Amino acid sequence: MTNKQVRENATDRLTRAAVIGAALQTLEERGLDGLSTRAVADRLGVRMNTVLWHVKTKARMVELMADAVLGTIDHEDLPANALPRVRELAGRYRRALLAHRDGAALVAGTYPAEPHTLRFADHLIEALLAAGADEQRAAWTAWTVTYFVLGLTQEEQAAPDRHDDRLDRAVSPGEHPALHQVLDHLGPGSFEDRFAFGLDAILSRLPA
Numbered sequence: 001m002t003n004k005q006v007r008e009n010a011t012d013r014l015t016r017a018a019v020i021g022a023a024l025q026t027l028e029e030r031g032l033d034g035l036s037t038r039a040v041a042d043r044l045g046v047r048m049n050t051v052l053w054h055v056k057t058k059a060r061m062v063e064l065m066a067d068a069v070l071g072t073i074d075h076e077d078l079p080a081n082a083l084p085r086v087r088e089l090a091g092r093y094r095r096a097l098l099a100h101r102d103g104a105a106l107v108a109g110t111y112p113a114e115p116h117t118l119r120f121a122d123h124l125i126e127a128l129l130a131a132g133a134d135e136q137r138a139a140w141t142a143w144t145v146t147y148f149v150l151g152l153t154q155e156e157q158a159a160p161d162r163h164d165d166r167l168d169r170a171v172s173p174g175e176h177p178a179l180h181q182v183l184d185h186l187g188p189g190s191f192e193d194r195f196a197f198g199l200d201a202i203l204s205r206l207p208a
Contacts, residue, residue, distance in 0.1 A: 014046065016054045020064050024100065027065070032102040037061060066107040067114035072096050075123055082131035083203060089124050090145050090199055097153045104154035132207035141202065148198050152191065159188040 022043045027035050037058050041048040055061040073092045079085045097103035121142060128138035160166070167187060173180040 014044065014050060014054065016064070019044070019051055019054045020061070020068050023061055023065050024068060027106065028101050032105050035062075062106060063110045063112035063114065066110040067112045067116045069096055069100055069103055069107060070120050071116035072099065073116070073120055075119065078123070078127075082127050083206070085127040086124065086131060086145070086203060087199060089120070089127060090149055091195075093120065093146075094149050094153055094195060097149070098157070102157060104150050104157055108150045108154060128206070131203075137206070141206065144202050145199070148202060149195075152195055152198065156191040159191075161188070164188065 019040060023035065023040045026039050026043055030039060035058075037051045037055070038048045040061070041051045044051065051061075055064060070093075073089075073096050079088055097107060100106065124142050124145065125138050128141050129135070133141060168183065171179045171183055179186070
């Protein structure tokens, strides 16, 4: 069998799901900065054009990867009551992002109208409607929860080492009195508590 025939057979066997799986493995190894269609092709042992045949562009590949990340969210055994259901969904979303290197940065900025993403959004909005939010508030609260979780998780995944003292050295009581006053609460860590606090603040605007 010629090299050309080997490549053609590899192309025939390759599926989009396999490409996205390889892309997620590449993300784990190289991080988002090292992710490229060429790197994915190298991992699969095929030409870059073969990968592009399945995903068209890197941007499209990232959308499909983002949807695959959301596909790991379990929608079973959710709380019966609406607000606890919203909290649990938000927590599962955060954990799905944290399970992948640069997961939040990967998903942020994508707008994939894909099955797993739509399923999660539908469950979240259903819970918000059940909690008493009108249609606009349910939609906008869903966006707010999503933005908050993405932003906080992206910060968590990029957080400096706990021993990093750059912030302590940069903030001075003379130039930044307010920041200095709350400095003990601004360092890395406590992301679980920040998550709970922020989610409480968002959901407190829902009807009682």
